Amino acid sequence: MVDALSCFSFIGNFFGVLPYNAAWPSLIAEATEAEIEPLVLAGVLLSLITVYLAAKVGGELCARVNLPPVLGELLGGVIVGVSALHLIVFPEGAGETGSMLMELVKSTSSMDSEGLLAVFRGESEVVSILAELGVIILLFEIGLESDLKELIRVGPQAAIVAVIGVVLPFALGTTGLIALFNIATIPAVFAGAALTATSIGITAKVLAEIQKLSSKEGQIIIGAAVLDDVLGIIVLAVVASLAKTGEIQVQNVVILIVSAAAFLVGAIFVGRLLSPLFVGLVDQMQTRGELIITSLIFAFVLSYIAATIQLEAILGAFAAGLILAETPKHKELEEQIIPIADMLVPIFFVTVGARTDVSVLNPLNPDNREGLIIASFLVLVAIIGKVVTGFAIFGQPGINRLAIGVGMIPRGEVGLVFAGVGSASGALSESLEAAIIVMVILTTFVAPPLLRIVFKDSDSIPPDDEVQVVASTPSEEQPTTS
Amino acid sequence: MVDALSCFSFIGNFFGVLPYNAAWPSLIAEATEAEIEPLVLAGVLLSLITVYLAAKVGGELCARVNLPPVLGELLGGVIVGVSALHLIVFPEGAGETGSMLMELVKSTSSMDSEGLLAVFRGESEVVSILAELGVIILLFEIGLESDLKELIRVGPQAAIVAVIGVVLPFALGTTGLIALFNIATIPAVFAGAALTATSIGITAKVLAEIQKLSSKEGQIIIGAAVLDDVLGIIVLAVVASLAKTGEIQVQNVVILIVSAAAFLVGAIFVGRLLSPLFVGLVDQMQTRGELIITSLIFAFVLSYIAATIQLEAILGAFAAGLILAETPKHKELEEQIIPIADMLVPIFFVTVGARTDVSVLNPLNPDNREGLIIASFLVLVAIIGKVVTGFAIFGQPGINRLAIGVGMIPRGEVGLVFAGVGSASGALSESLEAAIIVMVILTTFVAPPLLRIVFKDSDSIPPDDEVQVVASTPSEEQPTTS
Numbered sequence: 001m002v003d004a005l006s007c008f009s010f011i012g013n014f015f016g017v018l019p020y021n022a023a024w025p026s027l028i029a030e031a032t033e034a035e036i037e038p039l040v041l042a043g044v045l046l047s048l049i050t051v052y053l054a055a056k057v058g059g060e061l062c063a064r065v066n067l068p069p070v071l072g073e074l075l076g077g078v079i080v081g082v083s084a085l086h087l088i089v090f091p092e093g094a095g096e097t098g099s100m101l102m103e104l105v106k107s108t109s110s111m112d113s114e115g116l117l118a119v120f121r122g123e124s125e126v127v128s129i130l131a132e133l134g135v136i137i138l139l140f141e142i143g144l145e146s147d148l149k150e151l152i153r154v155g156p157q158a159a160i161v162a163v164i165g166v167v168l169p170f171a172l173g174t175t176g177l178i179a180l181f182n183i184a185t186i187p188a189v190f191a192g193a194a195l196t197a198t199s200i201g202i203t204a205k206v207l208a209e210i211q212k213l214s215s216k217e218g219q220i221i222i223g224a225a226v227l228d229d230v231l232g233i234i235v236l237a238v239v240a241s242l243a244k245t246g247e248i249q250v251q252n253v254v255i256l257i258v259s260a261a262a263f264l265v266g267a268i269f270v271g272r273l274l275s276p277l278f279v280g281l282v283d284q285m286q287t288r289g290e291l292i293i294t295s296l297i298f299a300f301v302l303s304y305i306a307a308t309i310q311l312e313a314i315l316g317a318f319a320a321g322l323i324l325a326e327t328p329k330h331k332e333l334e335e336q337i338i339p340i341a342d343m344l345v346p347i348f349f350v351t352v353g354a355r356t357d358v359s360v361l362n363p364l365n366p367d368n369r370e371g372l373i374i375a376s377f378l379v380l381v382a383i384i385g386k387v388v389t390g391f392a393i394f395g396q397p398g399i400n401r402l403a404i405g406v407g408m409i410p411r412g413e414v415g416l417v418f419a420g421v422g423s424a425s426g427a428l429s430e431s432l433e434a435a436i437i438v439m440v441i442l443t444t445f446v447a448p449p450l451l452r453i454v455f456k457d458s459d460s461i462p463p464d465d466e467v468q469v470v471a472s473t474p475s476e477e478q479p480t481t482s
Numbered sequence: 483m484v485d486a487l488s489c490f491s492f493i494g495n496f497f498g499v500l501p502y503n504a505a506w507p508s509l510i511a512e513a514t515e516a517e518i519e520p521l522v523l524a525g526v527l528l529s530l531i532t533v534y535l536a537a538k539v540g541g542e543l544c545a546r547v548n549l550p551p552v553l554g555e556l557l558g559g560v561i562v563g564v565s566a567l568h569l570i571v572f573p574e575g576a577g578e579t580g581s582m583l584m585e586l587v588k589s590t591s592s593m594d595s596e597g598l599l600a601v602f603r604g605e606s607e608v609v610s611i612l613a614e615l616g617v618i619i620l621l622f623e624i625g626l627e628s629d630l631k632e633l634i635r636v637g638p639q640a641a642i643v644a645v646i647g648v649v650l651p652f653a654l655g656t657t658g659l660i661a662l663f664n665i666a667t668i669p670a671v672f673a674g675a676a677l678t679a680t681s682i683g684i685t686a687k688v689l690a691e692i693q694k695l696s697s698k699e700g701q702i703i704i705g706a707a708v709l710d711d712v713l714g715i716i717v718l719a720v721v722a723s724l725a726k727t728g729e730i731q732v733q734n735v736v737i738l739i740v741s742a743a744a745f746l747v748g749a750i751f752v753g754r755l756l757s758p759l760f761v762g763l764v765d766q767m768q769t770r771g772e773l774i775i776t777s778l779i780f781a782f783v784l785s786y787i788a789a790t791i792q793l794e795a796i797l798g799a800f801a802a803g804l805i806l807a808e809t810p811k812h813k814e815l816e817e818q819i820i821p822i823a824d825m826l827v828p829i830f831f832v833t834v835g836a837r838t839d840v841s842v843l844n845p846l847n848p849d850n851r852e853g854l855i856i857a858s859f860l861v862l863v864a865i866i867g868k869v870v871t872g873f874a875i876f877g878q879p880g881i882n883r884l885a886i887g888v889g890m891i892p893r894g895e896v897g898l899v900f901a902g903v904g905s906a907s908g909a910l911s912e913s914l915e916a917a918i919i920v921m922v923i924l925t926t927f928v929a930p931p932l933l934r935i936v937f938k939d940s941d942s943i944p945p946d947d948e949v950q951v952v953a954s955t956p957s958e959e960q961p962t963t964s
Contacts, residue, residue: 040607041614041795045786052779059769069769108790125522125604126611132523287541287551289824296825297534304527308590313523336821342771343778343822 036118039105043123046101048347050087051127054080054354055346068448070205073346075445077353088354090124091117127351132313134341134348135201139314140299141341142204142213142222143321144334148268150219151322157396158223161389165224165408166231169195169385176381177432181374186243187432190422193239194415194436195382197232199444200225200314201348202410206448212455217400220393221407228408229315230260236418243425259309264319267302271323279327292336295324356441360434371434378439383409403454410447415440518600521587525605528583530829532569533609536562536836537828550930552687555828557927559835570836572606573599609833614795616823616830617683621796622781623823624686624695624704625803626816630750632701633804639878640705643871647706647890648713651677651867658863659914663856668725669914672904675721676918677864679714681894681926682707682796683830688930689889694937699882702875703889710890711797712742718900725907741791746801749784753805761809774818777806834894838923842916853916860921865891885936892929897922 058076059069080087089099102120111119151158174192177183183191203225207213213222237256241249278298282291299320306316324330360368390404419436422428428436540558541551562569571581584602593601633640656674659665665673685707689695695704719738723731760780764773781802788798806812844850868890872883901918904910910918 037607037610038789041611042786042789044611044615045782045789045795049779049782049786052775052782056767056769056772056775056779060767063768072769122607122611125519126608128519129523129526129604129608133526285538285542286545287538287554289821289828290538292821292824293534293538293828297531297538300527300531300534304524304531307520307524307527313527336824339771339774339818339821340825342774342818346771346775 035111036115036122039109039111039116039119040122040126042108043101043105043119044126046104047088047123047127048130050080050101051077051347051350054088054350058350059346066452068206068209068452070202070209070349071445071448073349074202074353074356077350078356078358079353080350081354081356083356083358088127088351090128090351090355091121127347130344131348131351134344134346135314136299136303136317137337137341138201138205138345138348140317140321141334141337142200142208143318143323144325144330144337145208145213146219146222146318146322146325147214148322148326150214150216151223154216154220154223157393158220159227160392160394161220161224161404161408162227162231164392165198165228165386165389166196166235168388169381170235172381172385173378176377177374180377183432186427187422187429189239189242190418190427191378191432191436193235194411194418194422195378195385195439196228196235197411197415197418198225198228198386198408199410199415200229200318202444202447203407203451205345205349206451207407210452210455212403216396217403217407217455220399220404224389224404224408226264226315226318229312230264233260233311239418239422240425243422243427256310260311263306263309263311264315267305267316267319268323271298271302271319272326275323275327278324279329282329291329291333292340295320295329295333295337298324357437358441360437361441368434370431372438374432374435375438375442378435379442382411382439382443400455403451406447406450406454409450410444411440415443517593518597518604521591521593521598521601522604522608524590525583525587525601526608528586529570529605529609530612532562532583533559533829533832536570536832540832541828548934550688550691550934552684552691552831553927553930555831556684556835556838559832560838560840561835562832563836563838565838565840570609570833572610572833572837573603609829612826613830613833616826616828617796618781618785618799619819619823620683620687620827620830622799622803623816623819624682624690625800625805626807626812626819627690627695628701628704628800628804628807629696630804630808632696632698633705636698636702636705639875640702640709642874642876643702643706643886643890644709644713646874647680647710647868647871648678648717650870651863652717654863654867655860658859659856662859665914668909669904669911671721671724672900672909673860673914673918675717676893676897676900676904676921677860677867678710678717679893679897679900680707680710680868680890681892681897682711682800684892684894684926684929685889685933687827687831688933692934692937694885698878699885699889699937702881702886706871706886706890708746708797708800711794712746715742715793721900721904722907725904725909738792742793745788745791745793746797749787749798749801750805753780753784753801754808757805757809760806761811764811773811773815774822777802777811777815777819780806839919840923842919843923850916852913854920856914856917857920857924860917861924864893864921864925882937885933888929888932888936891932892926893922894926897925 054076055073056076058072058074058079060072062072062075063069077088079085082089086100088101099120102116102123105119106116170192172192173195174188177188177191178185200222203221204213207218207221212218234253234256237253238248241247241252278294282294285294299317302316302320303313304316306319307313324333327333359365360371362368363372386408387402387405389408390399390401390406393399393401393404415436419428419433419440422436423433536558537555538558540554540556540561542554544554544557545551559570561567564571568582570583581602584598584605587601588598652674654674655677656670659670659673660667682704685703686695689700689703694700716735716738719735720730723729723734760776764776767776781799784798784802785795786798788801789795806815841847842850842853845854869884869887871890872881872885872887875881875883875886897918901910901915901922904918905915
């Protein structure tokens with residue numbers, strides 16, 4: 001009955017338990033879990049409705065003007081987020097003002113403002129975690145559609161792209177900031193470090209949309225982006241310890257390098273050994289969801305391990321996808337993961353857009369100008385430093401070098417980690433922080449359409465089928481159950 | 483990079499932002515969103531791994547001894563929950579001791595205990611909401627597999643079953659408690675009211691598992707359970723106002739009845755009018771996830787409306803499923819909803835089990851004995867009061883009357899809402915509260931196997947295929963896209 005779900009809390013511990021919704025508010029004074037949870041659910045439902053509307057309207061509009069749908073999801077997020085409609089906002093930092101959706105929740109309940117803040121925080125926490133599960137599922141799906149053997153084959157090329165794509169922007173950015181803008185060494189190093197990142201999520205999503213994920217270029221980009229992620233973690237550790245103590249803690253850096261290498265190599269080798277066991281187990285199971293649940297357990301275990309050893313959860317999910325891609329179950333699994341990805345992945349991209357405050361791009365605000373000038377330099381370095389990486393590839397005649405470089409451009413969320421750590425350590429000035437944000441926004445939003453253009457230059461892609469990439473594979477489906 | 487996802491918070495508002503994981507704890511003193519969120523994600527991943535393992539081990543073991551898999555998920559939840567392993571526990575009420583999983587999270591971070599409590603609360607909030615989304619998806623799926631015309635056709639029978647199943651247990655329970663146990667009127671009324679509920683989720687899941695959802699009996703049970711839900715909301719409003727003010731607030735009760743009727747009738751009629759528009763819209767869309775996202779928007783909108791007018795979110799989801807079941811897209815949608823349901827629904831059943839403290843069933847504890855004696859009476863009334871409802875059905879020769887009555891037995895979460903409200907108002911003694919819990923546990927856990935037995939008595943069901951119910955339908959799939 002009325003919000004009965006929130007009342008499971010009563011089982012086993014309902015002495016002192018309270019009414020479960022706002023209909024009988026006078027029975028108690030203070031807002032509790034049992035009162036708050038139905039409102040959190042209402043807030044989450046409203047948020048998901050908003051996220052899906054933004055994703056679909058944005059995605060469809062972009063698809064119609066031949067831009068990548070993921071760009072539409074990001075832009076849809078910007079519209080509903082902190083920059084415009086304030087429907088999807090998060091209570092981080094100073095501004096705990098609540099969202100417009102929370103006003104709607106408030107208007108339908110008699111909760112006090114303290115309780116509403118708890119509801120808002122709970123709702124934001126849930127939406128944030130759903131977004132993170134979304135990108136975990138995305139990378140799991142990308143792993144499933146990747147080819148481990150091909151990745152290993154293009155490994156040397158990917159490594160070159162990754163290393164150059166880290167070293168060059170870092171060197172150009174840091175020295176340029178010092179030489180041209182008279183910025184001190186530590187902040188310049190932070191800004192330089194922010195230039196090294198690549199957002200694997202955005203690039204992989206665009207590659208999937210234009211059906212280039214399994215091309216040689218696509219696999220080099222994915223391999224390089226994964227290595228870039230690992231390199232980024234190391235660069236961050238170095239820079240953070242530099243900012244904190246003025247020197248580099250070699251021991252920490254070595255631990256990180258060893259654990260990252262051990263995880264990626266170990267996960268893939270142990271995973272490949274265990275995968276026949278996985279297939280046998282799934283074949284033995286009789287209840288519904290045997291394949292998807294077993295796969296999710298595997299993906300979540302690797303994600304958890306990766307997160308715990310200070311790598312990223314998404315690296316674990318990608319490794320899990322790569323391993324399961326080699327089992328005879330992969331076609332069936334790919335099909336089953338599609339609706340789950342369709343449900344969760346847009347939450348990720350829309351919330352990325354929603355959290356982006358595009359007001360720092362406004363040149364009419366005098367406070368933004370210094371940042372915008374530095375930003376122009378950073379954007380230039382960010383694009384050049386990654387685009388040239390493709391031209392360093394050897395022994396691959398006819399490969400689309402420009403496409404590989406362009407694929408590495410988007411900084412996405414990743415560049416902001418540096419800015420965040422830099423900001424917390426007090427190393428960055430406000431204008432330099434703003435410049436990094438602008439660089440991240442521009443590289444993230446400009447890369448998807450660019451990536452389409454450079455891939456179209458070299459070979460013709462069927463013009464309108466690209467949007468249903470993964471959904472189009474089931475036609476080749478064959479019964480894989482042994 | 484390292485937990486980059488948690489760092490979206492930096493976008494647009496990263497002045498004063500903090501390091502995003504425990505690697506640089508000394509930079510700040512207080513735990514913040516940005517620090518907590520990676521640990522919440524780790525906690526959620528661990529919780530989901532545990533939930534899925536419990537669901538699959540429990541479900542598979544039950545399937546092998548020919549018990550319903552959902553019973554295995556409930557029992558798996560009991561094992562990992564508050565009664566035994568303390569892996570999945572919730573910080574409600576007094577005991578905020580944290581779970582064993584949180585100990586693991588703690589051991590891999592340098593977070594202080596206050597921060598860990600925030601992590602634990604965040605993680606519990608997310609798992610609770612995922613469980614609620616799970617039962618929303620379950621009821622949406624049940625709605626999709628139901629037949630609105632058949633439901634309307636069996637409407638009169640369902641109404642009889644629902645009304646008798648509310649009136650009889652309430653009358654028997656309340657008068658029995660007063661006459662046999664000398665219990666005062668108000669607490670007796672509360673306990674009687676707790677006997678009226680039917681847990682639609684558990685019954686519907688078992689019906690789906692034994693492929694009886696679309697049988698006449700199945701549709702009567704579903705229809706009656708939905709009506710029971712609405713009746714329960716009304717009974718609760720009456721009982722709660724009785725406990726609070728000593729009299730019944732007729733106005734509130736009338737508002738509830740009118741809004742419930744208006745919602746169910748309105749949703750279905752407006753929904754049917756709009757469904758051609760829905761199909762047309764989906765056909766126009768070019769980006770991935772066009773059907774599932776549009777359907778989820780529809781389901782979540784109805785869920786939100788139902789929750790807001792003090793009905794239940796799951797009633798809205800069920801109505802949405804019923805409406806979309808009549809569109810030409812329903813086969814395609816049913817297939818796409820399966821993996822999503824497989825992912826989310828077990829979270830619901832496992833957490834129901836996890837929250838159940840079975841220690842109140844221990845007769846060796848003297849404190850439990852008075853409650854257990856009252857409980858025996860309540861269980862008897864709970865079963866008899868529902869089983870007889872099937873025999874009140876008229877004009878349906880050959881119908882399995884026993885099965886319908888048995889289908890109404892599980893009280894699930896629903897009965898506990900009454901106990902919770904009663905407890906909060908101070909009307910219930912500890913032993914009566916405990917008796918209600920025992921009644922809920924026994925009816926919930928006994929109904930799934932009973933339901934299988936009574937359905938098998940009347941007609942032969944293929945013995946081992948029942949477990950993959952919904953997954954077996956795609957073989958009849960036909961292209962429904964116009």
